[in-house]
Amino acid sequence: MNDVVCCLLGSAGFDRAAQGVLGAGRRLADSLGGKLRAIVMGPAEDALTSGAAAVADVVVVAADPALAEYNPETCLTALAELVKQAEPKAVLLGNDTYSQELAARLAHRLGGSAAGDAVEVAAEGEQLRVTRGVYGGKATAVIALARSPGVVWVRARAIEPASAEGRSPGTVENASLEVTADPRVKVVERHVEAKEGVRLEDAQIIVSGGRGLGGPEPFEELKTLADTMGAQMAASRAACDAGWVPPSWQVGQTGKKVAPELYLAVAISGASQHIMGIADAKVICAINRDADAPIFKHCRFGIVEDYQKVVGPLRERLSALK
Ligand SMILES: Cc1cc2nc3c(=O)[nH]c(=O)nc-3n(C[C@H](O)[C@H](O)[C@H](O)COP(=O)(O)OP(=O)(O)OC[C@H]3O[C@@H](n4cnc5c(N)ncnc54)[C@H](O)[C@@H]3O)c2cc1C
Incomplete structure (x- = not known):
């Protein structure tokens, strides 16, 4: 057939x-x-x-x-x-x-x-x-x-x-089918995480933070930039493993596979396991202070700078343009 x-x-x-x-x-x-x-x-x-x-x-x-x-x-x-x-x-x-x-x-x-x-x-x-x-x-x-x-x-x-x-x-x-629940696997508990906005997998714009942010507080600042851009927040595994943001934000091989129009990676090195999650993004941009960071090989636009010098001015500029 x-x-x-x-x-x-x-x-x-x-x-x-x-x-x-x-x-x-x-x-x-x-x-x-x-x-x-x-x-x-x-x-x-x-x-x-x-x-x-x-x-x-x-x-x-x-x-x-x-x-x-x-x-x-x-x-x-x-x-x-x-x-x-x-x-x-x-x-x-x-x-x-x-x-x-x-x-x-x-x-x-x-x-x-x-x-x-x-x-x-x-x-x-x-x-x-x-x-x-x-x-x-x-x-x-x-x-x-x-x-x-x-x-x-x-x-x-x-x-x-x-x-x-x-x-x-x-x-x-x-379906013409008799279904018998298989007793070998049982769901014993279910946690439904409170969702804000669209699912990460369906997001058109994503702002993502990495270990280079240094802690949970900078993610708050990054969130204000994301809000200005109408973007969803995501993170690298290193930032999730550190407990700075929820595991559901993780993008990559063992995280979510996303396909936004724009993916802005902030202080993310661009390890291959992270890139596997963003391979379908249309445009990747990065802010990283290390010009040799692998993420720049995957970027359409990149800024080599300390994120602290870029995120605030970028947000102000975008707000002004709006
Ligand atoms: C089996 C396996 C599966 C994995 N799955 C995933 C996955 O799904 N997703 C994932 O993300 N990773 C995954 N990893 C981990 C991956 O290999 C990397 O360790 C991880 O992606 C690194 O995260 P990072 O880029 O945030 O941190 P780092 O590699 O530590 O990079 C931090 C970056 O921040 C930059 N930086 C530091 N300070 C500043 C500053 N002030 N301003 C600007 N830039 C700055 C640095 O130059 C650096 O490039 C997996 C690993 C394995 C082995």
């Missing part, structure tokens, strides 16, 4: 990541001459089902209560069953933690191939080819997937959504 399945998590909603996964799926299905089927795991808002139906041929919603709270074992078993029913050539997922966790295990269960961090998934004859960044984004590799289905998690926010123009909406159906 030449069909493509996009797996979306109901709890995430119809965000930019879901749109990116569907965009990659739609283009791949069209090039294979197959259908695009979106599988929504867990109860979902109408915005997700209708948004998916706008570009997919079929939307299958697995809204069983056992899938309402993410449990990797239950979700994997249910997803594997639904994918088996669809017999697709490819299964695409996003690059959130849950999807990454599911992708490799799903490929193993289905006897398929797995690849991750894809910026493009294309068909060459019968074979799927996945393009991905390697060596911290310094080079690009094209990987041929030998087995079917190819299960790929994509850098969702870096991928163009599909246009719904000229398409009639796909059908929306409930």
